[in-house]
Amino acid sequence: MPGPGPHMIYAIGSGQGLMHVSNGRFGPHHCVTYAINAFFGPDIGSFCEWLSSIMGSGWFLGSSVEQWIHDPFYYALILGFPLSLLYSWVSRFLLQKGVLDSFSGRNAEDYEVQTVLCILSVSQLTTVNGTVPLNARQCFLLIFAGSLSHFFLDHLFEENGHSSMYTWILSTGWWKTRAPVNPDAVVVIGLLCAALIGGFIYIYRVKPLKSVRRQYHKSLNLTLAVAVAYCLWCASQIYLVRPRRAAVGEEADLxxxxxLGIFFFFPHWLCVLSMNAKEIVETADQLPH
Incomplete structure (x- = not known):
């Protein structure tokens, strides 16, 4: 099972990448909250079990907590709300004490930020010395993202490669004999891949008038549609057809x-949802320092 180092480096590295590409909308407070939950979050249950065993009492309680908390979804569902309130308070406290900076609204006067934000109709936003702390909603999204990212590594590198998730992933491949190449599989997979590449090129074709946001949404919908169709094809060949057929040769594509959808793309999408509004960052850059 990965230790503190891989969990923390993976989360901090991903967070720094988001900080760079988001131009400050994903700030240091986002990155630290995400990294802490990706590192120590779900392991709170394991820590409680270890602590109870060291103290020699409450072992049953500790093991019970570990079973519920060390889970990618139960951790966020059980502890997400109270921890989001705690992290939101900590974010505000760190800003007040000048410990951790926030890119959004840095060095701007409170009344100037509040006035402009009222004009922009950005609701439910409070500032601390001109900077924007994380709210409870943002913290919850980062807690959930951190939990999923934690298990992105755990599922791949724990139990000597025999975790239930990793075993299931491999079970969707074909390992009995040499995988047959079915003509219908070649046609279906070829059409799906061609649709993805061709559709992407068509969406981003050169044209005089274009909306980047609209192009992004179209390409995202295209990718999701192809991914769902791809998974449905693989699932039908594995679980519906009898006898079972090789969906994509020997590959465990399903x-x-x-x-990847649950433990890689989804947590990063949650991080994107937790970003500060674009108007806040742009307003902060325009205000006098």
Missing amino acids: GVLVF
Whole structure:
């Protein structure tokens, strides 16, 4: 099982990438909250079990807590709300004490920020010395994202490669004999891949008038549609057709796509949702320092 180092480096590295590409909308407070939950979050249950065993009492309680908390979804569902309030308070406290900076609204006067934000109709936003702390909603999204990112590594590198998730991923491949190459599989997979590449090129074709946001949404919908169709094809060949057929040769594409969707793309999408509004960052850059 990965230790503190891989969890923390993976989360901090991903967070720094988001900080760079978001131009400050994903700030240091986002990155630290995400990294802490990706590192220590779900392991709170394991820590409680270890602590109870060291103290020699409450072992049953500690093991019970570990079973519920060390889970990618139960951790966020059980502890997400109270922890989001705690992290939101900590974010405000760190700003008040000048410990951790926030890119959004830095060095701007309170009344100037509040006036402009009222004009922009950005609701439910409070500032601390001109900077914007994380709110409870943002913290909850980062807690959930951190939990999923934690298990992105755990599922791949724990139990000597025999974790239930990793075993299921491999089970969607064909390992018995040499995988047959079915003509219908070649046609279906070829059409789906061609649709993805061709559709992407068509969406971003050169044209005089274009909306980047609209192009992005179209390409995202295209990718999701192809991914769903790809998974449905693989699932039908594995679970519906009798006898079972090789969906894509020997490849475990269904398991890989489901795993990446839940434990890689989804947590990063949650991080994107937790970003500060674009208007806040742009307003902060325009205000006098």
